[in-house]
Amino acid sequence: MTAGSGQVYVVTGGCGFLGSHLVRMLLEHEKNISEIRVFDLHLDESLRSLSNNRVRVRLISGDISHLDDVREALHGSHLVIHTASLVDVWGRVPASKINEVNVTGTENVLQACKEEGVQYLVYTSSMEVVGPNIHGDHFYRGNEETEYRIYHKEPYPLSKAKAEKLVLEANGTKMKGGKMLYTCSLRPTGIYGEGHELMKKFHRQGLRTGRCMFRAIPPAIEHGRVYVGNVAWMHLLAARQLQIHPSTLGGQVYFCYDSSPYKSYEDFNMEFLSACGFKMIGSRPLVPYFLLYLLALLNTLLQWVLHRFFIYAPILNPYTLAVASTTFTVQTDKAEKHFGYRPLYAWEEAKKRTITWIKSLEVREKDLKDVGAKGNYCCN
Numbered sequence: 217m218t219a220g221s222g223q224v225y226v227v228t229g230g231c232g233f234l235g236s237h238l239v240r241m242l243l244e245h246e247k248n249i250s251e252i253r254v255f256d257l258h259l260d261e262s263l264r265s266l267s268n269n270r271v272r273v274r275l276i277s278g279d280i281s282h283l284d285d286v287r288e289a290l291h292g293s294h295l296v297i298h299t300a301s302l303v304d305v306w307g308r309v310p311a312s313k314i315n316e317v318n319v320t321g322t323e324n325v326l327q328a329c330k331e332e333g334v335q336y337l338v339y340t341s342s343m344e345v346v347g348p349n350i351h352g353d354h355f356y357r358g359n360e361e362t363e364y365r366i367y368h369k370e371p372y373p374l375s376k377a378k379a380e381k382l383v384l385e386a387n388g389t390k391m392k393g394g395k396m397l398y399t400c401s402l403r404p405t406g407i408y409g410e411g412h413e414l415m416k417k418f419h420r421q422g423l424r425t426g427r428c429m430f431r432a433i434p435p436a437i438e439h440g441r442v443y444v445g446n447v448a449w450m451h452l453l454a455a456r457q458l459q460i461h462p463s464t465l466g467g468q469v470y471f472c473y474d475s476s477p478y479k480s481y482e483d484f485n486m487e488f489l490s491a492c493g494f495k496m497i498g499s500r501p502l503v504p505y506f507l508l509y510l511l512a513l514l515n516t517l518l519q520w521v522l523h524r525f526f527i528y529a530p531i532l533n534p535y536t537l538a539v540a541s542t543t544f545t546v547q548t549d550k551a552e553k554h555f556g557y558r559p560l561y562a563w564e565e566a567k568k569r570t571i572t573w574i575k576s577l578e579v580r581e582k583d584l585k586d587v588g589a590k591g592n593y594c595c596n
């Protein structure tokens with residue numbers, strides 16, 4: 217196929233952690249496209265060089281909360297994968313901003329689809345539209361049909377739930393020219409893999425404590441994790457099959473799953489960190505839960521006191537503690553049944569790739585230190 221004769225996909229948030237994996241996945245595995253429009257607030261110029269003689273990667277700088285930007289990006293396209301979002305459970309960003317990007321942004325994508333006659337939309341949702349809830353109810357190996365007390369209070373899960381509802385309600389909308397809009401929603405659990413910012417943080421923190429990690433969460437608490445390459449693969453398949461079987465996929469939600477083991481958040485991280493010489497201290501939490509909860513509350517208080525001066529947003533707060541302390545794992549085959557999804561990367565491969573990436577971070581940090589040391593030497 218020559219450039220120009222295939223489909224045009226728009227990936228919102230295409231420069232983010234998941235988005236950039238998705239762009240690479242589309243380039244490698246989707247043969248029907250001739251252009252990928254990477255729409256993002258902050259552009260990653262390195263993606264431009266991924267263009268080849270079959271597919272053009274076009275970087276578009278824009279704000280999802282501005283309808284004009286979105287409309288322009290979607291003009292003449294066939295399908296949108298909407299991953300752009302503000303992912304914040306730490307209070308770095310005001311709730312109004314989260315709402316503006318995650319909810320108004322999604323409204324804009326839907327509006328632009330209708331105005332520009334773009335028939336297909338795959339939305340990146342989150343497990344958090346379901347839970348964990350603040351009551352600490354466990355969701356053990358649940359699926360899309362499992363009943364659960366859904367209760368949203370925090371801005372991020374609230375915004376993802378509102379946006380997902382809008383996306384699903386828009387399925388089947390008649391557009392100009394009699395065309396129909398088809399939408400579906402994918403709900404990843406905690407995504408991991410190359411480029412995962414939070415893993416970088418834990419890694420850096422562990423280096424500071426002599427490669428020791430201190431257990432805070434009971435090992436019996438299971439937390440669902442899914443490899444970024446498999447999340448990207450699932451998006452690709454959903455996008456492809458939504459066009460072929462719109463009545464099957466349209467209006468549906470799918471958890472993102474793969475063969476990653478069910479473990480606590482900390483033990484799962486250790487699957488990679490132990491390969492880099494890190495050790496987990498304690499077979500049980502070293503600090504009792506009530507103390508951890510008090511620390512989390514103290515962090516909230518400090519955040520409030522300091523907010524006039526700077527943004528204090530530590531990893532631990534009552535919400536992140538609740539999420540990490542509540543089992544939330546999925547076990548489902550809905551995506552396999554509806555659109556033939558099977559993980560592209562086996563656990564061993566996902567693990568190998570993630571470890572290689574973490575090791576590369578160490579090399580980079582060492583290089584930076586060496587340059588710093590040389591710099592100091594020169595100056596002295």
Ligand SMILES: NC(=O)c1ccc[n+]([C@@H]2O[C@H](COP(=O)([O-])OP(=O)(O)OC[C@H]3O[C@@H](n4cnc5c(N)ncnc54)[C@H](O)[C@@H]3O)[C@@H](O)[C@H]2O)c1
Pocket residue numbers: 228229230231232233234235255256257258278279280281298299300301302303317321340341342343376403404405406407408
């Ligand atoms: N990381 C996870 O564990 C996880 C789990 C479940 C679901 N998700 C969902 O997956 C998606 C991608 O998450 P991620 O972890 O890659 O996050 P990310 O922050 O790395 O990527 C989000 C991208 O959206 C862009 N963006 C933010 N505001 C924008 C705006 N106003 N206009 C245009 N672009 C904007 C950012 O610049 C970024 O590149 C999100 O929708 C998130 O809710 C993430």
Ligand SMILES: CC(C)CCC[C@@H](C)[C@H]1CC[C@H]2[C@@H]3[C@H](O)C=C4C[C@@H](O)CC[C@]4(C)[C@H]3CC[C@]12C
Pocket residue numbers: 303305341342343344405406407414432433439481531532535536537539540
């Ligand atoms: C108590 C501390 C020692 C550990 C704190 C870990 C905590 C920061 C982690 C645990 C679980 C993580 C969330 C989970 O993986 C899933 C998602 C959904 C996604 O849509 C956004 C990110 C989020 C909320 C992760 C954020 C970090 C959490 C809470």
